[in-house]
Amino acid sequence: MELARGASKGDGGAEALLGELEGLVQDVVRASSWWELHGVDCAILALSLLALPAGFLCLSSENVLVFAIGIAILGVCHSTLTVKGSHLATHGALTKSKRWSKIWLLFFVEVCSAFTAEFGKFSHVNMHHGYTNMVGLGDSSTWKLPCLNCYVYMFLAPFLIPIITPLVALERLWKVELRIALRTLGLISLGLYSQYWLLLNVSGFRSPSSALACMLLIRALLAHPFLHVNIFQHIGLPMFSRDKKPQRIHMMTLGVLNLPRLPVLDWAFGHSLISCHVEHHLFPKLSDNMCLKVKPVVSRFLHEKQLPYQEDSYLARFRLFLSRYEELMVQAPLITEVVGLQ
Template identity: 80%
Template sequence: METAARGAPRGGGGERLLGELEARVQDVVRASSWWERHGLDCSILALSLLALPPGFLCLRSENVLVFVLGITILGVCHYTLTVKGSHLATHGALTESRRWSKIWAHFFVEVCTAFPAEDARYGHVKMHHGYTNVLGLGDSSTWRLPCLNRYVYMFLAPLLIPIITPLVAVERLRKVRLGAALRALGLISLGLYSHYWLLRHMSGFRSPASALACMLCTRSLLAHPYLHVNVFQHIGLPMFSRDKKPRRIHMMSLGVLNLPRLPVLDWAFGHSIISCHVEHHLFPTLSDNMCLKVKPVVSQFLREKQLPYNEDTYLARFRLFLSHYEELLVHAPPITELAGLQ
């Protein structure tokens, strides 16, 4: 399939356009306070940590509503720490200190998420961001499970994410150096056991089975939108070959999509994953709040230059994937040839 980007300049100019956009965005960043650049997002993560004790204590109650409140608090906090925290830490967007960025990555990715930090950085930052929608490299193919039918994939498979994640982590650890593997395994074990221990001793669960069931429940509370969002924002958009991929600004404007602001997901996943995903892929080291702040600048620039700025609703994408599941998530997507943009 051969096409040109909707109104995109044909031939060259990619570096010039990206440089012009970077200059505009940097003007906004330089005019922003530390609170805007890092403070607000760090405060959200701190509040999530502070909300954990009340959440565990709510599970001691025999009142059903209070118990459900505890599950909700722990579930939202879990996803805020594991998705928002891990995502920002992996990109070094929580602090300007490299040392602290590394520490936070180990905490949020390994302790909270139960996944090796180095592998997360390689797979997400180096591959997915470096080769967005390039088939075989950064095309989100890890989220495709052709063996499942559409209803199992969209409704049941997300519930297994809390179980699959540590299992995949163990498999990945076999491929890294021994020291890093032992450190990651220790931190992952610490995170999982701490969750279990708090449920037994702070929440008062009497049996291991009930505590494990509660762990699964809280860790899968937002698993459905987590899986959905990861496929909605890339799969179904133009895909490229590694030898004919377009310039970076064209790659990101064509292959990334923003969803509308959704309060719970904005809090738990972050703006850079929900409503500012285009901005995040263009400027991955910006925090969630800064992605939201530069969003008007980025959207206006892309539209001025007649480049795509993809947006769609969660419900519309859900319907699209449910009705075109075979085409989008079973069969290999076709390569889009962008004439004049390589």
């Protein structure tokens, strides 16, 4: 199958294409205000923080509907802070200040997400973005659990993400300096205990077990789409070997897929993880709002140059994984031949 019909051949041709696209995107960036570059996404994160008190107060109500609203508020806010916040902070897309970038990284990844900042940044930025869809390196294989069958993985495993995340973080602490391990342990403990304390003292939970169960429910509310998005947008697309990888523009257009706009996930996960994932992989330091703004420029350019611009619906990808789970998630992926692109 011809993967990129009409695309320029040779390293120089691919670099020229990417350079031309970068120039078009930089024109958009230079013409954008601070509000567009960072403000919109910072406002969403700030609103999520400001909405937390209302969520905890709703949980103190004996009215079932109000209680459910509290769960929804806290669940969406938690995903916004942990997924959107951590993702933007990992890429340094919230601010140009290196000091504040470090502060936001620690806050969103360690306090909010209960994970390690250094390993989170390395595994996502250095590995996943540096080696996108390269087998054994950046191919989203960390999300594969071949020991689980299709339905357990797709429907039940996401509930374990809030439990597995801090446990993996603890395992990683043995591999870092003592001062970093102590800092990470302290910040993760602060985040987890703060939520537990608020459930007991603001929401009025009377037993530790009920508070912990509510914590799990809140943190797992959007765990299913989170897990699904992480596999839908890469696994099942062309995979490459380290010694025969294509040039960057081909690697990102062949191995990355956009999902359609989904309001709740746009808010909680961010455009760069949903409808602008191709744009994000090509320009990872752009904020969610800027990925959305440059999307027409990127899609038009790739279509004009007859390069892949892959899009599919959430439902279509869900059906694909249910029907081809064994092939995509259990068996070793096939290496895509990229002869003619290099």
